[in-house]
Amino acid sequence: LAKTTQPISMDSYEGQEVNITCSHNNIATNDYITWYQQFPSQGPRFIIQGYKTKVTNEVASLFIPADRKSSTLSLPRVSLSDTAVYYCLVGLSGGSYIPTFGRGTSLIVHP
Amino acid sequence: DGGITQSPKYLFRKEGQNVTLSCEQNLNHDAMYWYRQDPGQGLRLIYYSQIVNDFQKGDIAEGYSVSREKKESFPLTVTSAQKNPTAFYLCASSGRAVVFDEQYFGPGTRLTVT
Numbered sequence: 308l309a310k311t312t313q314p315i316s317m318d319s320y321e322g323q324e325v326n327i328t329c330s331h332n333n334i335a336t337n338d339y340i341t342w343y344q345q346f347p348s349q350g351p352r353f354i355i356q357g358y359k360t361k362v363t364n365e366v367a368s369l370f371i372p373a374d375r376k377s378s379t380l381s382l383p384r385v386s387l388s389d390t391a392v393y394y395c396l397v398g399l400s401g402g403s404y405i406p407t408f409g410r411g412t413s414l415i416v417h418p
Numbered sequence: 419d420g421g422i423t424q425s426p427k428y429l430f431r432k433e434g435q436n437v438t439l440s441c442e443q444n445l446n447h448d449a450m451y452w453y454r455q456d457p458g459q460g461l462r463l464i465y466y467s468q469i470v471n472d473f474q475k476g477d478i479a480e481g482y483s484v485s486r487e488k489k490e491s492f493p494l495t496v497t498s499a500q501k502n503p504t505a506f507y508l509c510a511s512s513g514r515a516v517v518f519d520e521q522y523f524g525p526g527t528r529l530t531v532t
Contacts, residue, residue: 343521350508350523351461394460405476406451406521408461 311395316413325382327412329395332376340371340378343394345411351394355380382414390416421445424509424524431503431531439494439527441509450492451521453508454478461508467492468514496529503531 312330319325331340339358343351355362357369357378368381382389394411422443431437443450449468453461463476467486481500486492492511496503507527512519 348506348526348528350510350526351521352523353520356520405463405466407463408453410458410460 311397311409313393313395313409313412315410316415318415318417319385320417321386322384325385325389325414325416327380327382327393327395327414328377329380329397330377331395331397334375334397338375338397340369340375341396341398342367342369342380343396343408345392345394346390351408354393385414385416387416387418390414422509422511422522422524424507424527426527427525429527429529431529433531434498435531436498437496437503437529437531439496439507439509439529441492441494441524442490443492443511443522443524444490445511445513445522446489447511447513447522448489449512449514449519450486451510451512452476452482452484452492452494453510455506455508455526464494496531503529505529 341356342354344354345351355364355367355369357371359371362369370379392411392413394408425440451466452464454464455461462478464478464482465473465476465484467473470486470489473484473486481497483495509524510521512521
């Protein structure tokens, strides 16, 4: 399974755009990239998933360069409620998938 | 409402006692998972099940047991053999155990053993 590396923590201010980068140097051809968000004392929730280039939904954008060795989760105009831990997961599209959550990135948004 | 439920939200037990955490889903999902989370840490996989009557150990299965007799239910028993059982336990489900199937998480059970 591809190992992922993310910053342990990040700080931002309300209204700013936040970009969280995840490195996955040994990503395989069939691997997808998925991001989850977790608030304190709650279970994680799915944010976005992609395979290549750019994916956008109502919550975030996911940018994946051509070599796919990294990905960047972009949160536009964050608010205090975006303070959470963000996890990057990489896994195979085929066969049995065993999701692996690392420590994630703790984002703190300041007023 | 469709979803995944865990009960109870808080659980207190004395050391040496077995305790069973409940997890139920009405999403008609085949796959279910149990995770453990310690303060400031990520989620660690305890057990997962891809189909009824089948389950596999995750990274930290020692001291835990599960059953999957019904599609909707995946209870986790924390046995007295688990050295450090105090933690936040999360149950999840997905349509299938494949990466592009979103995992849905329950609200969690916070277990304290003294």
